[in-house]
Amino acid sequence: MTVTLADVAARAQVSPATVSRVLNGNYPVAASTRERVLRAVDELDYVLNGPASALAAATSDLVGILVNDIADPFFGIMASAIQGEIGGPGGRAGGERLAVVCNTGGSPERELTYLTLLQRQRAAAVVLTGGAVEAAPHAEAVAAKLRRLAEAGTRVVLCGRPPVPDTGAVALTFDNRGGARALTEHLVGLGHRRLGYIAGPADRTTTRHRLEGHRAALRAAGIEEDARWTVYGRYDRRSGHEATLELLRRDPSLTAVVAANDSVALGACAALRESGLRIPEDVSVAGFDDLPFSIDAVPALTTVRLPLAEAGARAGRIAMGREEPPPGGITSVRGELMVRGSAAAPRR
């Protein structure tokens, strides 16, 4: 029923071996023969059987990209950049590879299961993006999985994610700590002394690093920490909205709200406005990531731009073996402070 290599071979009057070689192009085949084979392929509308080929060759052309939330442009932009370099169809990369993105939804179990699924498919490479869950049992399970993948010849790249020692995984880490620190320093420089902070989920590396940067800036400015000023939530708008109301309840005198990311900041803006507060006159707001919509907020969001596309592209190239990994397999990618209208000197 379905066309096989043998059918093509018969039609082209050559052996299956020859057809295989024409298709893979890694063995000399006379031009005339090649043409005959190609014609037969075309006429029969033959499509290689991926599993069979992967089995025989002991390699596959699958590349997995793990993201925490595919509906979040933060990941979408990275995934897009990675995929662009993987080649996938249309990429300038050589053999066509199937770059697939897997949505973990931030769940550690799903992450692990996807990793297993990818291992099962004998993926050529795997790129993990975004913050990792820090809880020890999970972190260790992931490390073990990555080690095993590497052993099986799968290239592993971490993009915007902290290094995982002893796994052979290349890490392009975002300098969340530094970016957050610069951001808060900017606010402090404007004169803010009472700053609320809306953090992400408590067990994520990204959350911790950004919070650490924020606190480092406060400490450097001699501002004493107030436990009421930090609220944990999720990385979405809704969470920013809720958390802001909570912050306002805890301390109505806050002059600035620093959000874990831009979506959260947007939710914060909405909550502030609903509370009758003007931005930035009454309360300044700052985000993180500088996603495309952030510049359209009114006022435009002061935030930290992360080179998502660049980092993704680089991760993609490294995953494809088209670029040298950084020395030591680890490098830190810095963000850039984007000063815009949502943060100004406090007036109260």
Place this chain on the structure above:
Amino acid sequence: MTVTLADVAARAQVSPATVSRVLNGNYPVAASTRERVLRAVDELDYVLNGPASALAAATSDLVGILVNDIADPFFGIMASAIQGEIGGPGGRAGGERLAVVCNTGGSPERELTYLTLLQRQRAAAVVLTGGAVEAAPHAEAVAAKLRRLAEAGTRVVLCGRPPVPDTGAVALTFDNRGGARALTEHLVGLGHRRLGYIAGPADRTTTRHRLEGHRAALRAAGIEEDARWTVYGRYDRRSGHEATLELLRRDPSLTAVVAANDSVALGACAALRESGLRIPEDVSVAGFDDLPFSIDAVPALTTVRLPLAEAGARAGRIAMGREEPPPGGITSVRGELMVRGSAAAPRR
């Protein structure tokens, strides 16, 4: 080097066949035997060889999701919902399936290539999302591909995409025409008579349908069309920005700008503001899709909400054979007009 079924079998003192049956669970195996096998699997840290299994069983557990732009939440939200139902890891679906999203970037060639790649992998199902390219040669090529996929037993579902006749593909289509019409009717009802329209790429079904709906509303209101009022662009913010400046140049007396989607609308807002125009006092703006950030625009965007998550979930279930396809394999999903602050009665 790598552990195989045979290794597990040896360790559990059973035949490979038995191990396979334990793992697939579709054949009676005595409880004691099963347990012994499972223990061996665990001890050896065995991971099934996907390609081998797919080859032997002539099926795979891969489900492909094609999106036009993975960095666009419009697709991200649908993809997320689809993936949630596919089961993937963590889903309540039975056997674990690898739901993968493929980013075509809106390119017809890539779309075709991904389809081939998926066919090559003998995917269990494929879900195509978003508008299709209408150019005849391409549309036909896609139709042929879908037909072939269906023949090979791959379930094909179109989500937010027009039906493709004679392919056996199930279609959950968005009623873009109706939504657009309702939106423009709303604006016209507010008193607008000179409305600019920023369309998407000219060859997309989505673009055409929305534009048709818009024009139908104008016609119904007896408003004569002006060719200057329509500008084509892409589905992104930047395009909205540029197109708006162009519209303003062509006819500074416009009182409303209707955008192809919310991102475009955001760009339009920015351009209007830069041009010294207030929203909605001087110019009303309307979007489409109602993405999460749209409510945070200032003023909040009047737009048409598309049930992206619901449609995606349904598409996912159908792809998994867990829900009956709609009668005739085709159904239209309606949008809902969201009246918000960005559109008001014209003042000039």
Place this chain on the structure above:
DNA sequence: GCAGTGATAGAAAGCGCTTGCTAGCAGAGT
């Protein structure tokens, strides 16, 4: 004119798994 040399093509042995069919065996029925 004959061995030597390259260039091409074929034969065949798997790759690791699934599954139809068969075999063994214990308890049930007569």
Place this chain on the structure above:
DNA sequence: ACTCTGCTAGCAAGCGCTTTCTATCACTGC
């Protein structure tokens, strides 16, 4: 006691491809 039946487990034949090794053939050079 003997066949029948139902439950398990094993055998072995592939699934469709890649790749090593070998064979063939046309030249080349002496």
